[in-house]
Structures are given as C-alpha cells and as structure tokens.
Amino acid sequence: MYPDLSYFFHDLFGTSVDNWTSIFKTFGIFLALVFVSAYHILKKELIRKEAEGIFKKKKIENIDESGSALKEAIINGIIGFVFGFKLPYIYENFETFKSDPASHVFSSEGNGFTGTMLAVIFGFYFYFSVKNKPPLPKGTVLYERPYEKAGNIIIIAAITGILGSRILSILENLDSFLQDPLGQLFSGSGLTIYGGLILAGICVALYAKKSGFSVAHMADVAAPALLFGYGVGRMGCQFSGDGDWGIENTAPKPDWFIFPDWAWAYDYPRNVADFYQRGEKIADCVGNFCTHLNPPVFPTPIYEVVASFFLFFVIWKLRTKIKTPGRLFFLYLVLSGIARYFVETIRVNPRYDLFGLQWSMSQTISAVLVIVGLIGMFALSKKDKPDYTIPDL
Numbered sequence: 001m002y003p004d005l006s007y008f009f010h011d012l013f014g015t016s017v018d019n020w021t022s023i024f025k026t027f028g029i030f031l032a033l034v035f036v037s038a039y040h041i042l043k044k045e046l047i048r049k050e051a052e053g054i055f056k057k058k059k060i061e062n063i064d065e066s067g068s069a070l071k072e073a074i075i076n077g078i079i080g081f082v083f084g085f086k087l088p089y090i091y092e093n094f095e096t097f098k099s100d101p102a103s104h105v106f107s108s109e110g111n112g113f114t115g116t117m118l119a120v121i122f123g124f125y126f127y128f129s130v131k132n133k134p135p136l137p138k139g140t141v142l143y144e145r146p147y148e149k150a151g152n153i154i155i156i157a158a159i160t161g162i163l164g165s166r167i168l169s170i171l172e173n174l175d176s177f178l179q180d181p182l183g184q185l186f187s188g189s190g191l192t193i194y195g196g197l198i199l200a201g202i203c204v205a206l207y208a209k210k211s212g213f214s215v216a217h218m219a220d221v222a223a224p225a226l227l228f229g230y231g232v233g234r235m236g237c238q239f240s241g242d243g244d245w246g247i248e249n250t251a252p253k254p255d256w257f258i259f260p261d262w263a264w265a266y267d268y269p270r271n272v273a274d275f276y277q278r279g280e281k282i283a284d285c286v287g288n289f290c291t292h293l294n295p296p297v298f299p300t301p302i303y304e305v306v307a308s309f310f311l312f313f314v315i316w317k318l319r320t321k322i323k324t325p326g327r328l329f330f331l332y333l334v335l336s337g338i339a340r341y342f343v344e345t346i347r348v349n350p351r352y353d354l355f356g357l358q359w360s361m362s363q364t365i366s367a368v369l370v371i372v373g374l375i376g377m378f379a380l381s382k383k384d385k386p387d388y389t390i391p392d393l
Contacts, residue, residue: 001241002026003272003289010287017287022098027272030236034229035158041225043150045319054217055146073127080122085115099288149211153204160203161196168195168361193230194365216326223332224315230336231308238301241271246298246346265296298346307339327380333373341366 002008006022009015049055088111090097090104097104201222208218237244249265257264269282269292279291315332322328341363349360359367 001268001270001272001289002239003241003270005029007270007287007289017289018098020094020098023101025101025272026240027236027242030232030239034233034236035154037232038157038225038229039150039154041228042153042221043147045221045224046147046150049217049221050146055213057146058144058212060142060144069127069130072130073123076126077119077123081115081119083115084118085110085112088114146213149213153207156203156207157200161200163196164199165193165196167199171195171361193233194362197226198365214325216329219326219329220319220322223329224312224319227308227312227315227332227336231305231312234301234304234308238299238305241268241273243271243273243348244301245293245348246300247348248295249298249346250295263299263302266299267292267294267296268299297348300343300347303343304339307343308336311335311339324380327377330373330376330380333369334377337366337368337370337373341370 002011004022004026005024006015006017006019008026009021010017046055050057086105089109093104093109201219204222205215205218208215234244236242245266245268251265253261253264270285270287270289271279271291271293272289280294282290282292311332314335315328318331319328322331344360344363344366347360347362349362351358351360352364354364
C-alpha cells in the first residue's frame, strides 16, 4: 500500500519514507482525480447536449461590473488570509503536519500577522487589477455556453459531496463522534459515498434549475461522470488501504475464481487505516506505516473499481440511445445500487437490525435507490416520445 507519495517513491526510486513528499496523501490525490475526470466527462456531455439542441447558450446583456472589483478584493483577500495564516504554522510544525495534514489545516492554529498582511496584499492587488481594466462598451452582449457551467457544477459537487459523505460517515459511527466531535468532524478519513451522492445531487439539481437546465437531462449528464469518478475514488481506497475493505476471508480460493490470490484475500501491508497500531506488525519494516491485516480480508475496493468501470462503459454506450430524459439516470441508480448492495454483504460496516435484516446503512440506501430507479424507469416508460422542452434562454 502507499499511504502517501513517499512510500510510492520509496518503492520506485529507493528514497526514504515519511519525507516531505508524505504531505501528498494517496487518497487525497485520487480524490482530486475524481473531480478532474468528472469535470472532463461532464464538459463533454454538456457540449453534446448543446449540439443536440437540448441545452442552449445563455445571453448576458447589460453587464454590470460596478461591484466586481470589491467582490474580487474580498474573495482573494480571504484566500490570502488563509494562506498567510496557515503556511507559517505548517512550516514551523512540518514534522507533525506530514503525518496528519487535515487536522492541522482545519485547526485554529496559525499566524494572524502574516495572514492579515497577505489578505491586504491580495485584496489591493485584485481590487486595482479589476478596477483598472477597460470597461465593456455599453450594450455589449455576451453568451454563456452550457459547458462553461461544468466548473461550477464540479465545485458545488465537490464541496457538498465531501460534506455529505462526512455527515453520513459520522452517523454510521456516532459513538466515535460523541467521544471526539471535533476530531471526527475534521478527520481526513471516513467518507461514505451515499451521503455525498445525496447531498451533492440535491445541490447540483438546484443549481441546474437555477441555470435554466432541465434537471432530468442534467441527471443523465451526471450519470457516467458519477460512475467513472466512483471507480477512481475506489482506486484511492485500494492503493492507500484506508480501511474500506471487506470482512475476514480465510477460505481457500475456489477453482472458479480465475483472478490472482490478492484479489481473493489481501492483507493490505502498510495500510493507512492501521496507523494507530491496530494491525499486526510487519517484520523489519521501516516507516510510520508498518502493519498488515492478519487474517486477510476481501479486497472489496477492487471489486467496486471493476464494477464501476464496467457500468460506466455500459452507461456511456447507452447515453445516445436512451432518449427519454431521466431514464439513463434511473438506470444508473438501479445498476450502481445492485452492485453496491452485493459488495456491502462482504464489507466491514456497522450493521443495523431493520425489519429483522442485518443490513448496513449503505446497503439499505442501495436497496432504496434500486427501488427508486425501477419506479422511475417504469414511470418514464409510459412516455411516447422524449421531452426536449427546454426554457428558451
């Protein structure tokens, strides 16, 4: 496993572990790749929808730039303060920062003087940069293309998705949260995907509606991006060993399982989840991450990566063939819900007694999403023709 880049470079070049490159956590890198890949897929689909006449460019007239200079100054002043407040503190506490960047970044510790100075510098610079820019001629008409909204959509999805994932993870582990509320709230670990999917879905739908997009079409646009991004995210779980694995698996590999032994049962050496010595020590190991699981477990992230990319391929092929808006998204709910439901049967997650069924929270949500998807597909199957009625922007 590679908890951070220092362990990857150690295997690749023989450099020391836990050096300065350890600030780049493996899961964080893959999380960034999730949003980068989702952005490109989303942008491509928005361009296609515009070419088909489904989404239209928006005319912007009577542009008012009177308050833009002050707005830029305030926004960039805040950014300058954050950097000035945190960077000196990180520099002075770099050794402890390397092991747990999230707790240091979200702490109240910092340098107020440098934060204020950088806020003033950033604020004045951007204020006069915008103020001295030649104004647009009166009556200028600009157009905003649908794909130009992709960045905003990804930012909204990223912020609300991480927040929703963290909230649901806290609800699944309420005892730990009550013991250490702040530590659990700002912990970099423990993200439950369905919490992010639900909250981000609601917020993106509201943004799409405000922007004049059909929510049903926007949901179809999001479906392949969600599947591909989920697969990339689970790669981060696998490569970092973040604890998002399966139950113990000591059964011998069956004859029908044609894949390597590590795909059947894996011990996750140097996993990041066992940093606090919950696992078994690895002999002659060097570095902070020196444990592995004994007995091994089902490597469920691998199964979810394979399932996600396979389902992405299916949805990607069907996206131009399914014309009724919303149906592709409902199909996504059904397929991804089924895949997640069965993986949850061998996942390490808290179980709850629900109507006599010992299901995890994610398993229950999976079942609900499958039902919602089936109902949605059945309701849309009664439509005789696709609905391309989009507000004329």
